[in-house]
Amino acid sequence: MISVSPVAVQPDFQPVLAPRAAEVITATCTLPGVAASAAAARKFTWRVLEAAGVSAGGEAELCASELAGNALEHTRSGQPGGIFTLQVTVSAQGVRIEVRDAGAADGDAPVVSAQCPPPGAERGRGLWIIAALSHRFQFTPGRAWCEFDLPETAPMLIPQ
Ligand SMILES: Nc1ncnc2c1ncn2[C@@H]1O[C@H](COP(=O)(O)OP(=O)(O)OP(=O)(O)O)[C@@H](O)[C@H]1O
Numbered sequence: 001m002i003s004v005s006p007v008a009v010q011p012d013f014q015p016v017l018a019p020r021a022a023e024v025i026t027a028t029c030t031l032p033g034v035a036a037s038a039a040a041a042r043k044f045t046w047r048v049l050e051a052a053g054v055s056a057g058g059e060a061e062l063c064a065s066e067l068a069g070n071a072l073e074h075t076r077s078g079q080p081g082g083i084f085t086l087q088v089t090v091s092a093q094g095v096r097i098e099v100r101d102a103g104a105a106d107g108d109a110p111v112v113s114a115q116c117p118p119p120g121a122e123r124g125r126g127l128w129i130i131a132a133l134s135h136r137f138q139f140t141p142g143r144a145w146c147e148f149d150l151p152e153t154a155p156m157l158i159p160q
């Protein structure tokens with residue numbers, strides 16, 4: 001169950017690109033624990049990748065919203081007043097999407113599976129989608145990330 005707090009998502013927020021090294025840019029945003037933040041995560045990712053001049057074919061954006069949705073639904077980040085952070089990193093090698101959340105609400109170690117659920121199952125496809133679309137994926141309590149390699153020939157336009 002996603003709890004909705006009165007904190008509003010700013011629809012036109014702009015990512016601030018902060019180059020950490022010659023060929024790496026990192027953009028981070030903190031989003032409120034409301035349902036709209038899953039779409040906001042997708043939009044933020046798209047804006048960062050657009051600003052960096054790269055594309056993972058929309059797959060990075062989709063995975064960002066799946067990771068955000070999990071933070072909202074399965075952790076305290078989705079409870080009233082909760083927040084989570086999304087970090088998008090772009091380098092010459094690829095794109096990394098990372099979500100840090102507030103941890104499972106009950107404090108128990110989460111039961112996580114990226115296996116394809118049985119036909120007819122209404123839940124349990126998010127991590128399976130991420131594992132299928134990304135080149136690397138990892139979940140640890142409070143932190144999940146996935147990476148997308150970019151073709152070596154892909155044009156890279158890194159803001160200076
Ligand atoms: N950030 C997280 N913290 C704690 N548990 C998580 C987190 N992300 C996923 N899980 C656990 O892993 C399970 C599988 O996640 P997955 O995204 O594949 O499915 P879902 O969220 O249950 O459903 P769907 O994404 O298809 O709507 C979840 O049901 C939950 O138990």
Ligand SMILES: [Mg+2]
Binds near residue numbers: 069070126
């Ligand atoms: Mg999910």
